[in-house]
Every structure is written in structure tokens, then in C-alpha cells.
Amino acid sequence: MVASVGSLVEDDRVAAGYSLLDASGEPVSPVSGYFHHLAARDFAPGSIKAYGLALLRWWRFLQAVNVDWSQASGEDFVDFINWMRSASPRRGGAADPAKLSHPGRPRPSTARRPQVGYAPRTINAACAVLTDFYEHHAAAGSGPRVNPVLGPAWQASAREMAGDFSRKGRSIGRQKVPKAAPRSIPDEAFDALFTLLGCDRDRALVSLYLSTGARAAELLSMNGASVDFANDRVRVVRKGGSTQWLPTSPDAMVWLRLYLGPRRLGLEDALWLTRRRPYRPLLYPAVRQAFRRAQDSIGSVYTLHQLRHTAAYRLSRDPSMSITDVQWVLGHAHIGTTQLYAQARPEDIYLKMIDHHRRVKVEPPMQPIAGGYKPESLQVLFGTDK
The missing domain is CATH 1.10.443.10 (Intergrase catalytic core)
Structure with a gap:
């Protein structure tokens, strides 16, 4: 169980504008130093906040497994990814029936199936943030020299030893993201x-x-x-x-x-x-x-x-x-x-296809060669004298 300890708060005293606090309410020093460099790299406040939320999940997971951030291994990262794939992210409490515009009738937007696991894009963003975070501390000499986010070279050698070449292009932790067309309002x-x-x-x-x-x-x-x-x-x-x-x-x-x-x-x-x-x-x-x-x-x-x-x-x-x-x-x-x-919207394609079928002229079926039939008989059968 990963407890919801610590928080990401706005902090006007630092250049980044955000601070990551631990369970005791004190700033997490490795993250504070990383945020300071993000601000120097001209990261937008919204981007720093997104990075902070990803690191907050990582810090909470490390506390649950009782591992220090500088001692985290590749197996800890794999466990973290599997936890994100199976955890139920918090998305607010249930709606108060007294506050609904129509009491007793829930909104269609609230009648969704509970999501299992974080979204693939959220997991991929966490992989990118952790990779950059550990690379920053490795370059500064303030963290482990081995990045726990397993690199493609290590994974390629591991798959080669296992005889598996089917997933050579995807690193561990990288999720499939469905490509969906943006939804517009008719x-x-x-x-x-x-x-x-x-x-x-x-x-x-x-x-x-x-x-x-x-x-x-x-x-x-x-x-x-x-x-x-x-x-x-x-x-x-x-x-x-x-x-x-x-x-x-x-x-x-x-x-x-x-x-x-x-x-x-x-x-x-x-x-x-x-x-x-x-x-x-x-x-x-x-x-x-x-x-x-x-x-x-x-x-x-x-x-x-x-x-x-x-x-x-x-x-x-x-x-x-x-x-x-x-x-x-x-x-x-x-x-x-x-x-x-x-990309075209499916409903627009549907209407165009309807118009297309209405515009196409249906040709009369081919008639058999008359041979010795009388023209009068063919006219009765097919409505034409040809």
C-alpha cells in the first residue's frame, strides 16, 4: 500500500515556484536542487508542477518499499511501473446529490467505469521525469552513478540473453498510447x-x-x-x-x-x-x-x-x-x-458516404444475348426492345 504522504506546494521563496515536502513537512533536498536547475532551464511553472507530481509518486512509492532514493535499483523502478499500472488514481470524491442540478439523476460524466491504473501517458511522463532527475544528479555527483530507470542498452542485452527480440524498440516502462483523433463539438x-x-x-x-x-x-x-x-x-x-x-x-x-x-x-x-x-x-x-x-x-x-x-x-x-x-x-x-x-470526423465521413451513394447512378443489369427471342418478349421481360 502506497500512502498519500508528502505534498507538492507552491513556494514563492524558490525560483521554481514549487517545493516537494516529505511526510514531516520539510522540503526534499534532492528534488529542491533539481527544481532549481529546471527553473534555470526556463521550464514553465506548469511543467515544473507536472515534474513535481511525478516525483511525488516516486517518493511515496519508495517510502512504501522502504528504499532511499539514492539506493533505488532497476527492480524498484519495474515495481513502480507495475504499481502505476494497477493502482487506482484518486480523481476526487463522489458528487453530492444536494449539489446536482437535477437531484436523483447523476450526470452522465460521473457514470464512468473506475479506471484501473494510471493513464499510459502519465506513466510515460513519469519515466521521462525520473530519467532526467537521475541523470541530473549523476552529472552533478550528488546521486547514484547507475540510473535506476533501465536504459535501452541494458534491456537489449537482457532480451538477447533471454532470446526475445520481439520488443526491441520499446524500453521497460514505456506504455502503448492509443492514437485517438481530437474530439470536437458538432x-x-x-x-x-x-x-x-x-x-x-x-x-x-x-x-x-x-x-x-x-x-x-x-x-x-x-x-x-x-x-x-x-x-x-x-x-x-x-x-x-x-x-x-x-x-x-x-x-x-x-x-x-x-x-x-x-x-x-x-x-x-x-x-x-x-x-x-x-x-x-x-x-x-x-x-x-x-x-x-x-x-x-x-x-x-x-x-x-x-x-x-x-x-x-x-x-x-x-x-x-x-x-x-x-x-x-x-x-x-x-x-x-x-x-x-x-483527420476527418467519422460523422462527417458517414454523411459524405450517404451523399456519395445517392449521387451514383445505378446502371441497368446486363441483359442476356437475345439469340432467337422475339423483340416483343424481351420488351415484356426487361422493359426495353434492345
């Missing part, structure tokens, strides 16, 4: 959903999400200096910290004006605020809950991130937009990520 469903949003703020946010393709956190961090009404564009801060102006639709700017109303917005003032006093900057959980609440009456379970997928899908279908144009709008570092949106 136009009819979006139109129905948009009419159910409860206020101009939510309509303005959803319109900006769909017209700019920006990430949820990028739009929520906007302030008064991020809006240019004269040119119909907004400025967002990308994941890497760079700023970018994105054109928006005129409808989105109209909803934004309706939301602001007579409010005087300073350059440093947060753009999105809560609707109840005391007014505070709007956070992602509140927007997500408002988006879910609007879907209660229609029974859909679309997510905010699917609005970004929908924007990318629409842009990729525009013949005047090249794939590099879509990459720039979405802020992707690699064009391979953008090409995922070039």
Missing part, C-alpha cells in the same frame, strides 16, 4: 449549447474559445491590456511564456462588450471576474462548472478543451488556411500536433 450541438449559457460573461468566453482556439488558462489570464476592440483581437500568454495577438470573430467581441457593459477596465485589471461579491478573478473550475451546468438539460458532457478542438477542426477545413497557419493560431511547437486535426 455545429448543431454547439448551437444548442450556446443558447443555454447563463450570462453574457459565459457567452463571451465560449465565443472567444471557439474563435481564437486559445487554451482555457490563456484566456482566463487576460487583463485590460489584452483586448483590442478596434482591430477585433485579443492577446494571450502562451504556455512557453510568449505573448501573441489572436484575431477574433466580431460576434465574440460583441459578447465581450455586453459582458463589460459600463465597467471601466484598467490595463492591469483582470478581465474575467466572478458574478457574486466579493468579485474575484475567475478560475478554471468555476468556468468548467458553468459549462457543465448549461449541458444538464440536453444531457451532453462536452469539455472546455473540446472548444479548442472544434476551433482547430474548423480552421483546418478552411481551404484558405494552410496547416502552418493553423499551427500559428493554436500555438503548437510542432506541426505534427497540428496535423492531428486534419
